[in-house]
Amino acid sequence: DAGVTQSPTHLIKTRGQQVTLRCSPKSGHDTVSWYQQALGQGPQFIFQYYEEEERQRGNFPDRFSGHQFPNYSSELNVNALLLGDSALYLCASSLGLAGLGGPYEQYFGPGTRLTVT
Amino acid sequence: QKEVEQDPGPLSVPEGAIVSLNCTYSNSAFQYFMWYRQYSRKGPELLMYTYSSGNKEDGRFTAQVDKSSKYISLFIRDSQPSDSATYLCASPTRRNQGGKLIFGQGTELSVKP
Numbered sequence: 001d002a003g004v005t006q007s008p009t010h011l012i013k014t015r016g017q018q019v020t021l022r023c024s025p026k027s028g029h030d031t032v033s034w035y036q037q038a039l040g041q042g043p044q045f046i047f048q049y050y051e052e053e054e055r056q057r058g059n060f061p062d063r064f065s066g067h068q069f070p071n072y073s074s075e076l077n078v079n080a081l082l083l084g085d086s087a088l089y090l091c092a093s094s095l096g097l098a099g100l101g102g103p104y105e106q107y108f109g110p111g112t113r114l115t116v117t
Numbered sequence: 118q119k120e121v122e123q124d125p126g127p128l129s130v131p132e133g134a135i136v137s138l139n140c141t142y143s144n145s146a147f148q149y150f151m152w153y154r155q156y157s158r159k160g161p162e163l164l165m166y167t168y169s170s171g172n173k174e175d176g177r178f179t180a181q182v183d184k185s186s187k188y189i190s191l192f193i194r195d196s197q198p199s200d201s202a203t204y205l206c207a208s209p210t211r212r213n214q215g216g217k218l219i220f221g222q223g224t225e226l227s228v229k230p
Binding site: 004033035040041042043044045048055056058090092105106107108109110111113 | 121123125153158159160161162163166205207216217218219220221222223
C-alpha cells in the first residue's frame with residue numbers, strides 16, 4: 001500500500017523564480033493538505049483540496065496556489081519566491097472532508113525541501 | 118499568543134527513562150488532540166490522538182488531556198534510542214476534526230543508550 005509520495009525531494013531556486021511541488025495521496029484518500037515547515041518550527045497549514053477545490057486556506061499570500069487533479073494528486077505552486085519561502089513543504093492526505101464525522105488521520109509525505117537563494 | 122505552545126527542548130534522557138512531553142493550548146473549542154513523531158528529514162507520523170479529556174494508552178505511549186487547564190501530555194515509558202525524534206502536538210481547528218491542523222513548535226527528544 002503506497003503511502004503519500006512527494007516530488008522532488010530537494011529543490012534549489014533563486015529569488016523571484018516560480019516552483020511547482022507535487023504530491024500523490026495515500027491509496028484510497030481523496031483530500032490533500034499542504035503545510036510549510038520552517039527549520040525548528042511546527043508545520044503551518046497552507047491550504048486543503050477536496051473534489052478539486054480549495055476548501056480551507058491558511059494565512060499565506062496569493063503567491064501560494066494549488067491544484068488538485070481528478071486522480072486526487074495535487075500540486076503546490078509558489079510564485080515570486082522569497083528567501084523566507086525556504087522550508088520543508090509537506091503534503092498530507094486523508095479521507096473525507098471536515099464535517100463528514102468521525103476522527104480521521106492525516107498521513108504525511110516525506111516532504112520537499114526547498115532552498116531559495 | 119500561539120494557539121498551541123510546546124517547549125522546543127532539546128530534551129535528553131537515558132535509555133529506559135520515562136519521558137514526559139507537554140503542550141498547552143489556548144482555544145477552548147479544540148476537542149481532538151494529536152501527537153506526531155518526526156524523524157530527522159522525514160514527514161510527521163501520527164502516533165495517537167485523543168478526544169476531550171482523559172487518557173489513552175498505546176503500548177509504551179500514553180496521551181493525556183486536561184481540558185480544565187488546557188494541557189496535553191505524551192508519556193513514553195521505557196524509552197529507547199529509536200524514540201529519538203521531534204514530537205509535535207496538534208489540534209484540528211474545526212469541530213469535526215478535519216482540515217487545518219494547528220501544530221506546536223515540536224520538542225526534540227534524544228534518548229541516550
